[in-house]
Amino acid sequence: GENVEQHPSTLSVQEGDSAVIKCTYSDSASNYFPWYKQELGKGPQLIIDIRSNVGEKKDQRIAVTLNKTAKHFSLHITETQPEDSAVYFCAANNQAGTALIFGKGTTLSVSS
Amino acid sequence: DSGVTQTPKHLITATGQRVTLRCSPRSGDLSVYWYQQSLDQGLQFLIQYYNGEERAKGNILERFSAQQFPDLHSELNLSSLELGDSALYFCASSPVAVGELFFGEGSRLTVL
Numbered sequence: 001g002e003n004v005e006q007h008p009s010t011l012s013v014q015e016g017d018s019a020v021i022k023c024t025y026s027d028s029a030s031n032y033f034p035w036y037k038q039e040l041g042k043g044p045q046l047i048i049d050i051r052s053n054v055g056e057k058k059d060q061r062i063a064v065t066l067n068k069t070a071k072h073f074s075l076h077i078t079e080t081q082p083e084d085s086a087v088y089f090c091a092a093n094n095q096a097g098t099a100l101i102f103g104k105g106t107t108l109s110v111s112s
Numbered sequence: 113d114s115g116v117t118q119t120p121k122h123l124i125t126a127t128g129q130r131v132t133l134r135c136s137p138r139s140g141d142l143s144v145y146w147y148q149q150s151l152d153q154g155l156q157f158l159i160q161y162y163n164g165e166e167r168a169k170g171n172i173l174e175r176f177s178a179q180q181f182p183d184l185h186s187e188l189n190l191s192s193l194e195l196g197d198s199a200l201y202f203c204a205s206s207p208v209a210v211g212e213l214f215f216g217e218g219s220r221l222t223v224l
Binding site: 098 | 160167210215216
């Protein structure tokens with residue numbers, strides 16, 4: 001079945017720096033790649049997503065890039081702020097397109 | 113607030129027992145998903161229902177079962193509980209087949 005690998009598992013940056021989280025997926029049939037942010041004590045929340053017909057998508061300080069040939073996609077956060085500190089998960093839809101398979105998460109810490 | 117309601121928020125029980133977790137999806141969402149989140153495994157997909165029918169199965173143990181009722185709420189039943197079943201169980205709902213999942217705040221299960 002689909003497998004999603006996510007790196008790094010932890011990431012510490014200074015406020016104002018950029019943060020990059022990378023994911024690879026195994027199933028070439030996957031066509032939907034969302035990123036979720038999970039704050040302490042809460043459920044994951046979608047922050048940005050990209051579909052396979054698009055190479056890059058931006059929303060203010062966050063952007064996602066997709067390389068279908070290499071089967072990897074990345075989350076870029078610029079001008080990080082302390083409130084960006086959270087666990088970030090990447091995901092890809094499974095072969096049947098019926099469920100999202102998640103990476104193991106990246107704990108991002110932004111220090112001021 | 114995602115609009116997805118999960119109960120109970122916390123549950124402590126003993127090995128060998130059985131528990132039921134309940135989820136009410138967002139109004140109008142026909143799809144319900146169950147995920148298990150443990151410290152070292154990230155978000156593991158368990159099962160998906162669409163309008164009362166099982167649509168996809170992930171890494172769900174035979175001791176676990178779920179169903180979706182005519183009013184679209186869903187229940188996850190966990191039986192013969194083991195210590196390793198201690199985890200956060202999330203329910204998510206979605207209005208479309210491949211798109212954003214809206215997560216509840218989870219049910220934290222502790223098996224002693």
